[in-house]
Amino acid sequence: MFKHILTGLLLATSLAATASEEVNVYSYRQPFLVKPLFDQFTEKTGIEVNVVFAKKGMAERLAREGKLSKADVLLTTDISRLIELRDKGLVQAVDSNVLNTVIPEQYQAQDKTWFALTTRVRNIYSAKRLGKIDFNYEDLADEKYRGRVCTRSGKHPYTVALVASMISEHGEAETLKWLEGVKANLARKPQGNDRGQVQAIHQNLCDISLGNSYYFGKMLKDEKQKVWADAVYINFPNQKNRGAHINISGVAMAKYAPNSANAKALMEFLVSESAQKMYAETNMEYPVRAGVKVSPLVASWGSYKADTLPLEEVAKNRKLALMLLDKAKFDL
Incomplete structure (x- = not known):
């Protein structure tokens, strides 16, 4: 009997140990x-x-x-x-x-x-009415896109990371100038999420927007949002130079x-x-x-060249990126 009790205790202990994993x-x-x-x-x-x-x-x-x-x-x-x-x-x-x-x-x-x-790539979406275009992040500040760019808040981590990468590439002064140019080109105050920017292109509110690559796939698989995705091209930026962020x-x-x-x-x-x-x-x-x-x-979206900049280097510029976004009054 003692043997059966001991066996039972050992089994219970084993099960308890397994359950605690x-x-x-x-x-x-x-x-x-x-x-x-x-x-x-x-x-x-x-x-x-x-x-x-x-x-x-x-x-x-x-x-x-x-x-x-x-x-x-x-x-x-x-x-x-x-x-x-x-x-x-x-x-x-x-x-x-x-x-x-x-x-x-x-x-x-x-x-x-x-x-x-x-x-994930920080892609640039462009209205299909523009045709397929070769685009750099720097082009977001080009005067030819005045009033034609949509984006989410500058304080969102995705935006901050992109601005930090621009600092690594161009330095503080040039990045601030770029931010001021992008702000001047905005069709509306920064708002919404990545999918909302593509929706805005579909609604003819703007022609260009930023968005993470996987959101494009999610929109294409969503019955209501597919019409938004069908209105844009997904572009991999900076393919002729440093590569996409x-x-x-x-x-x-x-x-x-x-x-x-x-x-x-x-x-x-x-x-x-x-x-x-x-x-x-x-x-x-x-x-x-x-x-x-x-x-x-x-x-099906094709291959792309990625920026080789270590993310540790990008992260070092995070606080400076937030300072420059404030200096440019990006969200105001």
Whole structure:
């Protein structure tokens, strides 16, 4: 009888240990976009993934929770957000041969505190009534586009990252001059999201707009928004010089991660071939892992030349970019 009791206790202990295998994710990415990935991870490892969707205020929440935070893995949708988490001391370095090897050097932090999972291009959309055009970001300030450009807020992380890359390329003075030129060319006050700019082109409110590449795919697959996408061309800027500005979705390990081993396992899984393929097909983004094909829809837009500037260099200009946007009174 004692033997049966002992066996039962050991089995119960084993089950409890298995049940406690978990990893907690704080995510800027909407749950439906990442759930298939996490389900596959759990199937492969037995580790349960708990997700907290944090559309805003992730850094503030982590700072408030401090050492009591349950967060293990942080998923973000922009380099600016990753840098904010690092600058506020909310992440830790991860020693991983897998991450270091798979992810190109320009798309990971030198101190190993953040890593890219996918890349996206900051495209320029142009009205089909203009025909297919060869476009540079610098052209947004060209006087021939006076009153013909639409964009979202200058303070949005996507815009800030692009302005930061312009500072790296042209310096502070030239970038300010460019911002003032872009502002002069705006058809309306900066507003809305990336899809809203394409909608504005469809409505003949403007001819040119900025937008991340994957939004084009999302519009084409949306019954109501397809008409917007059909009204524009998607252009890869600066193809005859430095290449198109690249942003990322990324991942980091929380500073006080209570399940750090599981967190590392999840981070490494997210750059595996199967996960990267799923990312490409589900989110219409570009895999960060070499050799993984993009979705057929994304492939139909053609290949492009990417700016090789390390995102770490872009991030260094983030605060200056915000200062220049204020100086240009971009959103006013």
